[in-house]
Amino acid sequence: MTQRLALFTQALAVVVAAVAIAIAPGMIEIFTLMQITLFASMAVLSLSLAFIWGFGGILSFGQTAFFGLGGYAYAVAAINFQDSTQAIMLAVIVPALFSAILGYFAFYGRISDVYLGVITLTVTLILFNVINSTSGDEYRIGEAMLGGFNGIPAVPTFNMPFDPESPLSPEQSWWATAGTLLLVYLGLRALLASPFGRVIVAVRENEVRASLLGYDPRVVKLMTFILGGAIAGLAGALYVNWGAFVGPTIFSLSLSAEIIIWITVGGLGTLLGPIIGCILIEYIVAGIGSQQTLNSNLVLGSVLVFFVLLIPKGIVPTIRDIATGLLARIGRGHGDATPATMPQTAGVK
Amino acid sequence: MAELTPLLRTEHLTMRFGGVVANDDINFTLQEMELRCLIGPNGAGKSTFFKSLTGQQTPTSGTIAFRGLPITGRLPHEIARMGIGIKTQVPNVFNGLTVRENIWLSARRKTTSQSLSAAVRGVLDLIRLTPQADRTVATLSHGQRQWVEIGMVLAAEPHLILLDEPAAGMTDEETLLTADIIRDINLSRAIVVVEHDMAFIRLIAKTVTVFHQGRVLIEDTVDKVLADQRVRDVYLGKKVAA
Numbered sequence: 001m002t003q004r005l006a007l008f009t010q011a012l013a014v015v016v017a018a019v020a021i022a023i024a025p026g027m028i029e030i031f032t033l034m035q036i037t038l039f040a041s042m043a044v045l046s047l048s049l050a051f052i053w054g055f056g057g058i059l060s061f062g063q064t065a066f067f068g069l070g071g072y073a074y075a076v077a078a079i080n081f082q083d084s085t086q087a088i089m090l091a092v093i094v095p096a097l098f099s100a101i102l103g104y105f106a107f108y109g110r111i112s113d114v115y116l117g118v119i120t121l122t123v124t125l126i127l128f129n130v131i132n133s134t135s136g137d138e139y140r141i142g143e144a145m146l147g148g149f150n151g152i153p154a155v156p157t158f159n160m161p162f163d164p165e166s167p168l169s170p171e172q173s174w175w176a177t178a179g180t181l182l183l184v185y186l187g188l189r190a191l192l193a194s195p196f197g198r199v200i201v202a203v204r205e206n207e208v209r210a211s212l213l214g215y216d217p218r219v220v221k222l223m224t225f226i227l228g229g230a231i232a233g234l235a236g237a238l239y240v241n242w243g244a245f246v247g248p249t250i251f252s253l254s255l256s257a258e259i260i261i262w263i264t265v266g267g268l269g270t271l272l273g274p275i276i277g278c279i280l281i282e283y284i285v286a287g288i289g290s291q292q293t294l295n296s297n298l299v300l301g302s303v304l305v306f307f308v309l310l311i312p313k314g315i316v317p318t319i320r321d322i323a324t325g326l327l328a329r330i331g332r333g334h335g336d337a338t339p340a341t342m343p344q345t346a347g348v349k
Numbered sequence: 350m351a352e353l354t355p356l357l358r359t360e361h362l363t364m365r366f367g368g369v370v371a372n373d374d375i376n377f378t379l380q381e382m383e384l385r386c387l388i389g390p391n392g393a394g395k396s397t398f399f400k401s402l403t404g405q406q407t408p409t410s411g412t413i414a415f416r417g418l419p420i421t422g423r424l425p426h427e428i429a430r431m432g433i434g435i436k437t438q439v440p441n442v443f444n445g446l447t448v449r450e451n452i453w454l455s456a457r458r459k460t461t462s463q464s465l466s467a468a469v470r471g472v473l474d475l476i477r478l479t480p481q482a483d484r485t486v487a488t489l490s491h492g493q494r495q496w497v498e499i500g501m502v503l504a505a506e507p508h509l510i511l512l513d514e515p516a517a518g519m520t521d522e523e524t525l526l527t528a529d530i531i532r533d534i535n536l537s538r539a540i541v542v543v544e545h546d547m548a549f550i551r552l553i554a555k556t557v558t559v560f561h562q563g564r565v566l567i568e569d570t571v572d573k574v575l576a577d578q579r580v581r582d583v584y585l586g587k588k589v590a591a
């Protein structure tokens with residue numbers, strides 16, 4: 001009973017979200033729409049780490065490496081092809097290949113979790129420095145000048161698939177970005193509900209046991225890591241489409257740290273939480289940015305400390321616990337003797 | 350008459366940790382369908398032996414053959430796929446998942462999707478955890494978690510089952526049930542059991558191998574071994590003294 005109710009509620013929530021995405025442009029001003037388009041692209045980035053860290057148990061301190069590679073791959077390809085279709089594909093493929101190489105050495109070389117964090121962090125720094133020093137005419141890929149610390153301005157934005165003559169309006173860009181967020185979320189949920197998704201969680205839970213049952217943890221972690229890299233790259237394309245610009249600060253370590261804060265606040269081990277955490281915090285940061293009295297890093301730090309101390313599980317798991325408790329109490333109140341079991345522990349919200 | 354290939358054979362198996370020789374030149378042979386008990390005082394090298402057999406560590410020297418195939422130094426998942434299952438001394442379960450999910454993760458490697466849920470139900474019944482099937486393993490008692498791990502080993506239907514102190518932390522009743530189950534699975538597959546509980550050993554054992562300071566001290570029938578003066582000295586003597 002409870003399970004079917006939960007499933008129904010969730011399906012309803014997805015429908016509501018889809019409708020909200022569809023009608024949002026008619027309801028809000030263009031400035032706000034642009035802003036939530038940015039938030040939606042960041043939320044895709046948040047999902048990429050939420051997946052590999054929360055479910056794969058792999059903490060990458062350099063998820064912006066894949067985000068930035070996706071952004072640059074998109075910009076360079078969009079300038080060369082003058083069509084965003086192939087550019088978006090490359091924004092997924094390039095970071096996926098890069099994470100495959102990085103992940104292969106990390107997982108097959110049996111590098112410890114801590115070192116993986118250090119390596120991803122270092123790679124992000126290296127990419128930042130490499131791109132930063134590409135000023136000058138000699139640094140070009142086809143038509144695209146990399147531009148060093150100035151970045152690449154006037155990147156062509158999204159157009160209708162295989163139709164460069166029809167660029168997307170801001171409203172259409174919103175639908176593309178928010179629609180991608182919804183699809184990535186649903187895709188990850190479906191994956192985690194599948195047998196392979198269970199294996200991913202099993203490896204996170206106990207790598208030794210998983211291997212003693214015949215699962216190769218290296219393969220499982222590598223697949224997880226590559227998928228995370230691909231999603232981060234896609235987020236990079238969405239981000240560059242939003243601003244029509246990409247610069248080396250896309251590889252910033254402070255953004256890498258921010259993703260970790262989004263997930264901690266929203267709830268590690270969930271998918272919905274990191275989306276909410278990302279949008280909430282980006283909203284606060286944007287609000288602070290528009291006035292001068294408060295330093296945004298100070299506020300971010302305070303929010304993190306507040307959550308770690310008072311709501312360590314994050315928003316979504318805490319609300320879920322409260323709701324489960326209430327449901328159980330209502331159930332008992334009606335003389336329902338069935339014990340309140342969790343719908344599924346490996347389940348995702 | 351041609352000699353049959355044994356299920357498991359180790360030759361000169363040695364495992365050193367710095368100056369400690371945890372396993373010292375162990376020659377061990379196990380036939381198909383055999384039930385062997387492995388005993389020895391704390392630190393004798395029993396768990397180390399199991400870890401080499403399952404690929405959790407690479408032995409310093411010596412060879413391990415499973416049905417004649419060399420498996421020395423192979424990775425744990427490769428050895429598991431060849432059909433060796435282990436319940437480790439320190440329980441290794443998926444604490445954050447339900448009992449059913451734990452068993453399912455093991456059973457699905459062997460069983461087709463049609464019979465998978467039936468196989469999971471069968472194991473849940475066998476380990477008497479059907480009422481707790483949807484509980485998170487972390488919320489169970491130590492004894493119940495041992496059962497979950499044993500259930501996972503059984504669900505994989507291995508050819509050789511290694512049990513490292515399966516009755517530790519169990520009540521007397523649970524221990525008797527474990528002995529029943531062990532005898533039951535031994536009808537179709539080979540088992541090596543490490544245990545300290547002598548009453549338990551007497552319940553199940555035919556042949557017993559005694560480890561002492563990394564070496565095989567004696568290998569014989571349970572009655573002869575338990576009557577042996579050296580065994581009393583190193584093992585029982587120490588246990589009483591401890």
Ligand SMILES: Nc1ncnc2c1ncn2[C@@H]1O[C@H](COP(=O)(O)OP(=O)(O)OP(=O)(O)O)[C@@H](O)[C@H]1O
Nearest residue numbers: 366369371389390391392393394395396397398438
């Ligand atoms: N990873 C390791 N590093 C160093 N020494 C080790 C390691 N593993 C085991 N040892 C040592 O090897 C010896 C054998 O240990 P082992 O765990 O195999 O004993 P055991 O027979 O299983 O004992 P128990 O009955 O207490 O479980 C001990 O002296 C132990 O300290």
Ligand SMILES: [Mg+2]
Nearest residue numbers: 395396397438
């Ligand atoms: Mg031991």
